[in-house]
Amino acid sequence: MAVIRFTTHLVQHRPVRAIDAPGATVAEVLAAGLSDDPLLRGYVLDDQGRVRKHVNIYLDGRLIADRLRLTDAVGPASEIYVLQALSGG
Amino acid sequence: MATLWVGSRKGLFRFDDHGQGWQSAGPPAFLAGPVTAVLDDPRDGGLYVSLHHGHFGCKLHRSDDRGKSWVELAPPAYPKSDDPDAPALEFIWCFAAGGKDEPGVIWAGSLPGGLFKSTDRGQTWVLNEPLWNQPQRTAWFGAGYDHAGIHSICVDPRDPRHIVIAVSIGGVWITRDGGDSWVLGGHGLRNEYMPPDQAQDPNSQDAHLIAACTGDPDRIWCQHHNGIFVSDDGGMQWRESLEVKPSAFGFAVAPHPADRDRAWFAPARKDEYRVPVDARLVVTETRDGGETYASLSRGLPQHDAYDLIYRHALVIDGTGDRLAMGSTTGGLWVSDNQGSDWQLLSAHLPPIAALAFAP
Numbered sequence: 317m318a319v320i321r322f323t324t325h326l327v328q329h330r331p332v333r334a335i336d337a338p339g340a341t342v343a344e345v346l347a348a349g350l351s352d353d354p355l356l357r358g359y360v361l362d363d364q365g366r367v368r369k370h371v372n373i374y375l376d377g378r379l380i381a382d383r384l385r386l387t388d389a390v391g392p393a394s395e396i397y398v399l400q401a402l403s404g405g
Numbered sequence: 406m407a408t409l410w411v412g413s414r415k416g417l418f419r420f421d422d423h424g425q426g427w428q429s430a431g432p433p434a435f436l437a438g439p440v441t442a443v444l445d446d447p448r449d450g451g452l453y454v455s456l457h458h459g460h461f462g463c464k465l466h467r468s469d470d471r472g473k474s475w476v477e478l479a480p481p482a483y484p485k486s487d488d489p490d491a492p493a494l495e496f497i498w499c500f501a502a503g504g505k506d507e508p509g510v511i512w513a514g515s516l517p518g519g520l521f522k523s524t525d526r527g528q529t530w531v532l533n534e535p536l537w538n539q540p541q542r543t544a545w546f547g548a549g550y551d552h553a554g555i556h557s558i559c560v561d562p563r564d565p566r567h568i569v570i571a572v573s574i575g576g577v578w579i580t581r582d583g584g585d586s587w588v589l590g591g592h593g594l595r596n597e598y599m600p601p602d603q604a605q606d607p608n609s610q611d612a613h614l615i616a617a618c619t620g621d622p623d624r625i626w627c628q629h630h631n632g633i634f635v636s637d638d639g640g641m642q643w644r645e646s647l648e649v650k651p652s653a654f655g656f657a658v659a660p661h662p663a664d665r666d667r668a669w670f671a672p673a674r675k676d677e678y679r680v681p682v683d684a685r686l687v688v689t690e691t692r693d694g695g696e697t698y699a700s701l702s703r704g705l706p707q708h709d710a711y712d713l714i715y716r717h718a719l720v721i722d723g724t725g726d727r728l729a730m731g732s733t734t735g736g737l738w739v740s741d742n743q744g745s746d747w748q749l750l751s752a753h754l755p756p757i758a759a760l761a762f763a764p
Contacts, residue, residue, distance in 0.1 A: 325460070326461070329458075329461065329464075354479065355477055356481060358459040358461075358462060358464075358479065359458075360479070361459075361461065362462065362493035362494075363482040363483045363485075363491075363492070363493035364485065364486065364491045364493055365484075365485075366407055367463055368460065368461065368491070370459060370460040370461055371461070384489050400460035400461070401460065
């Protein structure tokens with residue numbers, strides 16, 4: 317299970333907490349982890365499932381490479397951080 | 406009792422008049438959330454607000470208890486596509502309630518150019534494909550934003566299948582079958598930002614706002630990028646008001662709900678400046694269908710004023726007596742006598758994008 321952690325800025329919008337979720341890619345982990353709150357998914361990804369322009373996703377300390385399809389490979393102990401970019405505010 | 410909703414860069418404010426003058430209801434809903442559109446549905450009291458969060462995208466909220474509590478709804482979404490450049494909702498620019506005999510129908514105009522319809526009070530949305538698939542849509546382009554957007558939706562109260570919309574930049578479009586088919590109106594509009602031989606091209610007209618007279622919906626007013634125009638046939642043909650002082654440039658128009666010949670505008674020095682002419686904030690009014698205009702200034706700042714009035718920030722109530730106006734520098738004014746006198750409610754609000762009187 318990977319763990320998804322969220323910026324505290326999201327707390328004012330959705331009841332976020334750290335989520336453990338399975339998956340081999342960032343897309344799969346987010347799909348599993350956000351399935352209980354489709355609205356939260358919309359804060360992270362756009363209509364097409366791409367990472368929002370002013371959101372950054374870090375996987376084990378590095379920005380993910382694929383913001384369109386989120387195919388970066390996730391390990392069983394990976395940490396995914398969903399953060400707001402400093403642009404876009 | 407009157408209520409004015411104030412959609413601002415930092416949330417939704419409420420002002421009430423209980424018969425003893427206007428008072429702020431206090432801190433806003435959605436503090437720090439940039440409001441882009443507000444609808445107070447006269448049919449059932451539903452209150453709709455869209456936000457455009459800088460990081461987290463466009464959000465949609467509805468209140469069924471006049472703003473005491475809110476439920477977040479999934480906003481409209483563009484159809485899924487494998488194209489890496491496939492469109493996604495940028496923000497909702499306007500709402501419109503459907504007809505009296507269409508309970509729950511809400512329309513939403515958006516960037517990048519999609520018109521959406523909900524039949525269940527905003528719970529679910531469907532893109533209007535007939536408009537989206539118009540071949541001419543590919544020639545629409547952005548004005549102030551990266552992409553074109555729909556900012557005006559006029560639903561005919563006599564027949565809600567007759568809808569007139571306006572696009573910046575993409576002209577005026579008309580349906581008479583509830584959105585199954587569309588024709589391009591806007592004939593007679595004129596632009597100055599295209600090559601001269603395309604000045605009359607209906608598909609490249611930048612109507613900043615169109616608004617219809619409720620009592621005579623074939624009379625539609627247009628505050629265009631290059632002037633003020635009037636239509637008497639529901640948006641197909643337009644004629645230009647030629648003598649408008651101090652300026653024919655602006656974004657907003659508020660038509661009188663019953664008198665087809667009266668409308669109010671918020672002029673600004675034309676487009677390369679976008680500030681009040683001579684730093685004096687005025688409202689212009691026509692009482693003769695756009696033949697002549699008078700400047701109304703009593704109660705408005707007459708020196709050192711740099712307030713700009715956005716397209717959804719000059720509104721009139723259902724009686725036609727009360728006007729409200731909000732500015733980009735956080736000024737909010739109300740007139741209880743059709744614009745003759747204005748009262749400053751606040752000079753310190755966040756930038757104001759949209760106002761709405763409670764019906």
